[in-house]
Amino acid sequence: MFARLQEMRRTGVLGMNRRNLEFIFNYNPRKLYPLVDDKLQTKRLAQEAGIGIPPLYQVITMQHEIRHLATLLAPYPDFVVKPAQGSGGDGILIIESQRDQRYRRVNGEIMSLFELQHHVSSILGGLYSLGGHADVALFEYRIRFDPVFSNITYQGVPDIRVIVFRGVPVMAMLRLPTRQSQGKANLHQGALGVGIDIASGQTNMAVIANQHITEHPETGYQLEGVTVPHWQDILLTAARCYELTGMGYLGADFVLDRDRGPLLLELNARPGLNIQIANHAGLLLRLRQVQALPEPLPAPAQRVVFAREQLRV
Amino acid sequence: MNPRQVYWLALALVIIALSISAYKIFVLKLPVKPDTTIDVWDVEVQITFTAQKRPVKVALYLPQNRGRFDVIDEHFISGEYGLAIQQFATNRKATWSQRYASGKQYLLYKVTLRRALSPNQSSASGKEPKVIPVPYSGASLVAATHIINSLRRHSADNETLVGQLLTQLSGNKRDENVALLLGNDHSPLNRAMLAVNLLAVAGIPAHVVHGVDLTTLQRNARRVHWLEVYYKNKWHDYNLVDGSQHIPDHYLAWWRDNKPLVTLEGGDKLYSKISVNLNPQLALQQHMFTGRKGQARLIEYSLLSLPIETQALFHVILMVPVGVIFLVLMRNLVGVKTFGTFMPILIALAFRETQLLWGIFLFVLVVSLGLSIRFYFDQLKLLLVPRLASVLIVVILLMAAISVLSFKLGLPRGLSIALFPMVILTMTIERMSIVWEERGSSEAVKQGLGSLFVASMAYVLMNLELLRHFIFVFPEMLLILLALSILLGRYSGYRLTELIRFKVLGEKH
Numbered sequence: 001m002f003a004r005l006q007e008m009r010r011t012g013v014l015g016m017n018r019r020n021l022e023f024i025f026n027y028n029p030r031k032l033y034p035l036v037d038d039k040l041q042t043k044r045l046a047q048e049a050g051i052g053i054p055p056l057y058q059v060i061t062m063q064h065e066i067r068h069l070a071t072l073l074a075p076y077p078d079f080v081v082k083p084a085q086g087s088g089g090d091g092i093l094i095i096e097s098q099r100d101q102r103y104r105r106v107n108g109e110i111m112s113l114f115e116l117q118h119h120v121s122s123i124l125g126g127l128y129s130l131g132g133h134a135d136v137a138l139f140e141y142r143i144r145f146d147p148v149f150s151n152i153t154y155q156g157v158p159d160i161r162v163i164v165f166r167g168v169p170v171m172a173m174l175r176l177p178t179r180q181s182q183g184k185a186n187l188h189q190g191a192l193g194v195g196i197d198i199a200s201g202q203t204n205m206a207v208i209a210n211q212h213i214t215e216h217p218e219t220g221y222q223l224e225g226v227t228v229p230h231w232q233d234i235l236l237t238a239a240r241c242y243e244l245t246g247m248g249y250l251g252a253d254f255v256l257d258r259d260r261g262p263l264l265l266e267l268n269a270r271p272g273l274n275i276q277i278a279n280h281a282g283l284l285l286r287l288r289q290v291q292a293l294p295e296p297l298p299a300p301a302q303r304v305v306f307a308r309e310q311l312r313v
Numbered sequence: 314m315n316p317r318q319v320y321w322l323a324l325a326l327v328i329i330a331l332s333i334s335a336y337k338i339f340v341l342k343l344p345v346k347p348d349t350t351i352d353v354w355d356v357e358v359q360i361t362f363t364a365q366k367r368p369v370k371v372a373l374y375l376p377q378n379r380g381r382f383d384v385i386d387e388h389f390i391s392g393e394y395g396l397a398i399q400q401f402a403t404n405r406k407a408t409w410s411q412r413y414a415s416g417k418q419y420l421l422y423k424v425t426l427r428r429a430l431s432p433n434q435s436s437a438s439g440k441e442p443k444v445i446p447v448p449y450s451g452a453s454l455v456a457a458t459h460i461i462n463s464l465r466r467h468s469a470d471n472e473t474l475v476g477q478l479l480t481q482l483s484g485n486k487r488d489e490n491v492a493l494l495l496g497n498d499h500s501p502l503n504r505a506m507l508a509v510n511l512l513a514v515a516g517i518p519a520h521v522v523h524g525v526d527l528t529t530l531q532r533n534a535r536r537v538h539w540l541e542v543y544y545k546n547k548w549h550d551y552n553l554v555d556g557s558q559h560i561p562d563h564y565l566a567w568w569r570d571n572k573p574l575v576t577l578e579g580g581d582k583l584y585s586k587i588s589v590n591l592n593p594q595l596a597l598q599q600h601m602f603t604g605r606k607g608q609a610r611l612i613e614y615s616l617l618s619l620p621i622e623t624q625a626l627f628h629v630i631l632m633v634p635v636g637v638i639f640l641v642l643m644r645n646l647v648g649v650k651t652f653g654t655f656m657p658i659l660i661a662l663a664f665r666e667t668q669l670l671w672g673i674f675l676f677v678l679v680v681s682l683g684l685s686i687r688f689y690f691d692q693l694k695l696l697l698v699p700r701l702a703s704v705l706i707v708v709i710l711l712m713a714a715i716s717v718l719s720f721k722l723g724l725p726r727g728l729s730i731a732l733f734p735m736v737i738l739t740m741t742i743e744r745m746s747i748v749w750e751e752r753g754s755s756e757a758v759k760q761g762l763g764s765l766f767v768a769s770m771a772y773v774l775m776n777l778e779l780l781r782h783f784i785f786v787f788p789e790m791l792l793i794l795l796a797l798s799i800l801l802g803r804y805s806g807y808r809l810t811e812l813i814r815f816k817v818l819g820e821k822h
Contacts, residue, residue, distance in 0.1 A: 004812055004819035013815050017645060018805035063696075090751050118694035125697030127747070212817055277817055 012282030014273060019249075023287065027166070027248025028269050035245045036267040039138060040084045045244055051237055052263045054080070054255070058139040063124055066117050070101050078142040081120065083128040085135045089186040091128030093119060094142060094156060106155050143263070146256035148229055151221040152194075154178050160196070160234060160254045160262075163271055163283065166296055167242030168303045169235045170286040170311065172196040173278040174203055174228065179218055187274045192216065194223050195279035199308045201231030207277045230262045235307060239300035241267060286311055319803050323796035330792035337787060353385070354527050355590040356534070356565070358422040360575055362583040364414035369394075369579040373422060374523075374568030375405040382426045382565055390421035402442070403520065403569040418580065426527075426565065442518040442543050448510050456490040461515045463488070471517055471544035475551065479540075482508055483556040501553035502538040506571060508553075509540070518543040520569045522550075527563045527589050534589040537564050616788060624785075629662070631784045634794045636661050636771035641801050643767050648810030651764040652744045659737045660764070661771035666732040669772060673765060675730045676738075679711050680761070683742040684749075691746070705739040 014023075035041050046053045057079055058072050065072075073079065081093040093116075094106045101113040111119075120137045122128070129135040149158045156177035163171045173193050180190030187193050192213075194206040206213050206223040216223055228234070238252040241264070251271025254262045276283055289311060297303045360371060375398070378384040389396055394409035409420055449457045460481075468474040481491050482504045495507055505521040512519040519542040526535040539560055540551040550560045568574065575585045616627050636658045643649040651657050664672035686707050690700055712735065716728050741764070749757035774780070784790050812819065 001812060004816065005807065008807065008812070008815055008819040011818055013807075013811075013818050015805070015807040015811050016648070017808060021803065021805045114694070121696055127697055207817075273815075277815065280818065282818060 008282070012284035012286075012288070013276055014283040014287070016273065018284070019273060020270075023165070023249040024270060028250075029246070032246050033269055036247065036250070036269045037087075038084050039082060039086075039266050040136060042245075042264075042267050043138075046264050049240065049244055051240065051244070052260060054141040054143060054257075054263050054265065056138060056140050059084075060120055060124065060137040060139070063121060066120050066124075069117055069120060070113055073098065073139065076139070079139050080142050081116075081123070082138045082140070083123040083135045084138050085129040086123075087128070091119075091123055096142065143255045144258045146229060146258050148226065148256065149174070149176065151219055152176055152216045152223055152226065154216070154218045156181070157255050159265060160228065160256070161271065161275060162234065162238040162252045162254070163275060164238050164241055164250045164252055165287050165290050166248050166293075167239050167300065168290045168297070168311075169198060169238045169307045170290060171275050171279055171281070171283055172198060172234075173275045174226075176216065176223075178208070187272065192223075193274055193278035194226075195275075195281075196228060198235070198311055201228045201234075202226065203228070205278065205280050207274070212280070229256065232304070234262045235304045236300055237262065237264060239303045239307075242303075243300070316803075319799060323800050326792040326796040326799075330787075330789040330796075333789040334787045353591075354426045354565075356424050356426060356525065356527075357588045357590070358574075358585060359588070360418075360420040360422075360583070360585045362418050362577055362580040364411075364416060364418050364580045366413065366415040367579050369409075369411045369414045369418070370577070371409045371420060371580075372576045373407045373409075373420075373585075374570075374572075374574055375407050375422070376424060376426065376565060376567050377405050380566050381562060382428060384424055385427050386425040388421075388423040390423070392419070394420065405568075414579070428562075441546075444516055444518045445509070445513045445520075447513050449514065453494060454514075456493055457511055457514045460488060460490045460494075460511060465515070471515075471542075472549075474515065475512070475517070475542050475544070475549070476556075478508060478511060479551055479553070479556040483553060504553050505538050505540045508542075508551075509571075512542060521571060522566050523568050523570075523574065524564045524566045525587055525589065526561075527565050527591070529589060534587045536587070539564070541569065616785065628781060628785055629665070631788055631791065632775040632781060633658060633662070634791050635780065635784065636775045638794050638798055638801075639771050639774055640767055641798055643770075645801060645804060646808060648808030649763045649767060650760045651767055652741050652748075652760055653737070653764075656737050656741060657764050657767035658771055659734045660768035661775060663733045664768065664772040665776065667730065669769060672772070673769060675715065675733065676765065676768075678715065679708060679730070679733065679738055680742055680745065682711050683708050683738065684746055687742050687746045691750075701739060701743060704742055705735060708735050708738050708742070 035045060040056075040059065043053050043056060057076050060066065060069070060072075077098065078096050081091075081095070083091040086092065093111075095103045095111075095116075096106050097104045103111040103113070103116055105111060123135055123137040126133045126135050143157045145153070145157050152158075153176050158174060158176045161173050161175060162169045173195050175187065176192040176194060178190055178192055190208075192206055192208050195204045196202065197204055203224055203226045206216075208217065214224060215221065234254050237254070241250055241252045242248070245267060247267075247269055249269075249271075251268035253265040253268065255265050257263050273283070293306075297306060356376070358373065360373065362371070371394075375387070376382065376384060389407065389409075391409055393414070394411045397408045397410070399406050399408070407422065447454070447457075460478075464474050464477045464481075468477050481488055482495075491507075494511075495503065502521065509519045509521055519540060522539050522541050524537045524539065526537050529535040539553055541548045542551060543549075550558055552558070552560055574587075575583060577583045616624060616631075637655070640651075640655070640657055644651065660672075660676060663676075667675055683704060687704055690703055695703065712730050712733065715730050719730075720728055741761075745757050745761055748760060
């Protein structure tokens with residue numbers, strides 16, 4: 001046990017307490033939290049800055065609007081429902097088609113209008129929001145994901161999480177939905193985390209439920225050595241999120257759309273620590289390298305260069 | 314902010330706390346350990362009888378505020394009756410009276426007693442008591458006189474005479490005259506009564522003491538009797554069981570006379586019973602309260618100066634920080650997951666009333682029943698707030714049902730479920746069902762067990778008698794807990810569970 005502790009210290013594994021105390025407290029001012037906790041605000045910010053996001057179809061803020069849900073959604077053959085202030089992917093529904101007020105989820109389940117209305121009503125009631133307070137429901141474009149990951153995705157949309165520290169993308173991983181995660185890309189819901197090499201944009205290791213694996217457990221395809229397309233774009237956008245929000249320690253989530261390229265899905269002020277397992281590397285050493293810079297690098301492009309060329313662990 | 318500030322602050326808090334307690338221990342000599350030799354008893358007399366549609370008068374002897382016990386508090390539940398309390402030379406008596414009463418009547422007397430800090434004379438009437446008139450005549454008188462004369466010959470003074478008489482009365486070898494007067498009833502009460510009568514012949518004042526054994530914590534306390542004899546300007550106790558002068562210190566002297574405890578006029582079917590309840594929790598406060606009052610400003614303005622009920626409340630409140638520190642340790646150092654931040658502490662407080670095992674059982678019962686009903690509500694697709702309200706109502710119904718059922722089954726512990734914080738139970742059920750749905754049943758059960766574990770351990774900690782006493786007498790110890798929690802707030806090391814979580818990163822390769 002003691003040897004493990006020493007090895008964890010040596011490789012710079014970041015623990016929950018240190019993440020909160022040294023990074024979230026010091027680099028993420030409390031007043032900026034609404035910018036990232038509320039996906040609607042994040043979307044507006046990103047749109048103003050010209051960052052690609054999944055287009056927003058509808059916003060429902062009042063319970064009485066739920067009555068008109070079927071009419072409001074009629075123009076969209078497929079869409080995604082999200083709570084604006086949800087955490088950890090809770091409360092997200094992906095509808096792949098609709099017909100006669102019956103909605104088909106990506107896992108094949110059919111929802112009635114009534115069930116969909118109840119889900120939206122729960123979102124407004126605050127069931128999925130962080131403090132349990134009232135929330136709004138967002139309806140947005142469903143990603144047609146880039147076929148590059150189709151061999152290693154069971155259902156749903158794979159996404160890319162980048163940890164950005166003082167504007168420098170320090171670590172990244174690809175999150176692949178599995179049968180267990182029901183199309184969601186969150187690790188605690190059973191999704192698969194695959195480490196990405198920052199310099200090359202190539203996947204290296206994978207982890208599921210804290211265990212290392214090399215093949216997708218459902219499709220059986222090799223997880224290692226896949227190159228993430230638009231890697232430079234992704235890193236650059238991630239780096240720009242620092243100026244966008246002012247937050248020093250961020251998790252930026254991207255999806256790769258077949259037609260629209262990388263889209264910023266959401267930002268997270270308290271990004272999880274499992275990314276370290278997926279990369280088989282500790283975050284702390286890389287964070288220290290960024291802290292050791294004599295002065296912050298002003299341009300996002302400069303920071304990406306620093307990340308790709310100088311981050312060494 | 315200078316990061317060292319935290320350490321200086323913590324250090325300052327610890328130094329302040331330690332110096333205050335050092336002053337209390339070494340200068341004021343406050344006890345570090347709880348002194349459990351002084352206990353507090355609640356004694357209750359229940360009287361029932363049937364009134365006969367005419368004036369009713371009920372007389373009850375009362376324990377007195379002298380001797381080995383002090384009366385701290387007493388209550389009378391008298392209903393429609395008028396109440397008068399009289400003090401006699403050797404007794405105190407309450408009389409309930411009513412002009413007209415019919416049907417079954419119920420009276421209650423409740424007294425709280427404490428062992429006296431400085432025991433005074435058992436029956437402290439200043440002047441020489443009177444000797445009762447000699448109750449014998451004819452053959453009995455001859456026998457009695459014979460006994461006394463024989464004792465006089467074999468003794469030097471009244472003290473030795475009483476000693477001889479007691480030996481005669483308690484031994485197996487009895488004088489035939491004693492046997493004659495004693496008859497077939499050899500009970501301590503009868504022997505004591507005989508001793509009183511014989512001592513009247515000798516001209517020595519004496520009386521029987523009726524008392525209660527305070528160690529019989531049952532529905533009907535054991536009544537005990539002994540003898541008090543007056544000589545050398547003092548009353549002396551005599552134990553009729555072994556003839557010694559030693560009366561066990563848990564015997565409460567109640568009244569002195571040859572009359573029964575309760576006398577009734579104007580009714581019948583009289584029934585009375587004395588029940589005793591030992592209250593060790595109060596004992597400590599009582600001792601602290603009266604034993605140290607008015608010694609120093611620090612004590613005068615401390616918690617010990619508060620009324621007893623408020624003190625009792627602070628006994629509980631002051632232990633909450635202990636539980637909270639444990640919770641912080643569990644969450645930030647170990648990494649145990651719990652539902653809600655302070656929920657385990659509130660559950661631990663509820664466990665105080667239910668006791669641990671019953672508490673865990675009742676908690677699991679209510680939460681699992683509530684959870685299954687919550688899953689049913691889920692199918693009804695209710696809005697959030699009405700759904701929470703429905704779960705709350707169900708929780709209250711469950712609590713009522715469990716109380717009634719356990720009472721009917723003769724499990725009075727089950728009643729204490731009423732003290733569970735129902736809103737906390739409701740929120741626990743709600744959060745658990747959401748975690749169940751979103752993260753799976755194993756995660757929900759894991760967090761549930763985590764909460765229960767922290768609650769149980771916090772309960773055990775918060776009920777350590779030594780710790781309770783210590784924190785209550787030295788509340789400045791909370792400053793040390795504050796320092797500890799401030800330091801824990803700056804702990805940036807790994808949590809114990811992270812050693813497992815990041816196991817793969819901790820292995821060399």
